[in-house]
Amino acid sequence: MAYRQTDKVAARLAETRAGILDAARGLVAEGGFAAVQMSEVARKAGVATGTLYRYFSSKEALCREVFREVSSREMGKLAEIALSDEPASERLVEVLRTFAGRAVRGRRLAYALLAEPVDVNLAEERAFFRRTHADIFARILEDGIENGELPEIDVKIAAACIAGAIPTALIGPLAPQSHELDRNADRVVEQIVKFCLAGVGITLAAGAVNTRERRTVA
The missing domain is CATH 1.10.10.60 (Homeodomain-like)
Structure with missing residues (x-):
């Protein structure tokens, strides 16, 4: 039986x-x-x-599952924002702040996910989730271009640049031996957000989002 x-x-x-x-x-x-x-x-x-x-x-199999679980959870939060009904510019700002802000608040875990030297299996997971990050950014950028909020850009390249820029910018501040976030956590997040927005034609000033088309989202 x-x-x-x-x-x-x-x-x-x-x-x-x-x-x-x-x-x-x-x-x-x-x-x-x-x-x-x-x-x-x-x-x-x-x-x-x-x-x-x-x-x-094995330890490798366990670490891979931890990586997938945590990354999927973080990705879900970003995807939920990206699919909201807010204007594309607002969604982009919120996704950027959420991504960088959560990394700063959970710095040791974020460093492990984004930058810690890992074996080939975890490196593959990291690459997969970076591509997924890029897809989330691309979806928002496409919406923004379609409704006239954003200038015409190569969405695929822009999204890949953003997805790569955030982890790269955070490597130093998140490193276990660094004390930068102890003093300047908010500034680090805002500088990352401003840089990424500028790359797609948006300036962030006085609490508002302004595109090169001079349209403002309150």
Whole structure:
């Protein structure tokens, strides 16, 4: 007779898996992916090390799942903003501030996701999510061009530039040995936002968004 997993067993397995991911994510937030050791993850999750390997075949597999989970969560927040009914200029500003602002507030985890030296598997995940970031920016830029808020630009190139500029600009400030964000966190975020907006023909001044077409979003 074939074994059939009951709902209760399935729920318990899912709960254990979630606990393992929570423990691993906590270690990444404290010390980056280099801090993830299977024995320590097991201890924090309250399971035996052998049990850990029933869910994840290796540290690499576990780290990859943590990367996907956290990145997907962050991406979902940006995508939700991008799909709102606000004018494209406002959505772009909000996505930029959200992206950079959340990175600044969760600096150690953000550094691990954006800049920490990683193996080829995590590098592939990082590249995938950077492309997804670019798709989110491209969607907003296309809307802005279509409705006349933004000047005509090469959307694909502009979106890729923005998606690459933000992590690059944050590498130094987010680095564990840096103290820049202790003093200038808000300024770092605003400078990133202004630079990215200027690249697509928008200037940010006096709390308003102004395009080169002289249209203003209050």
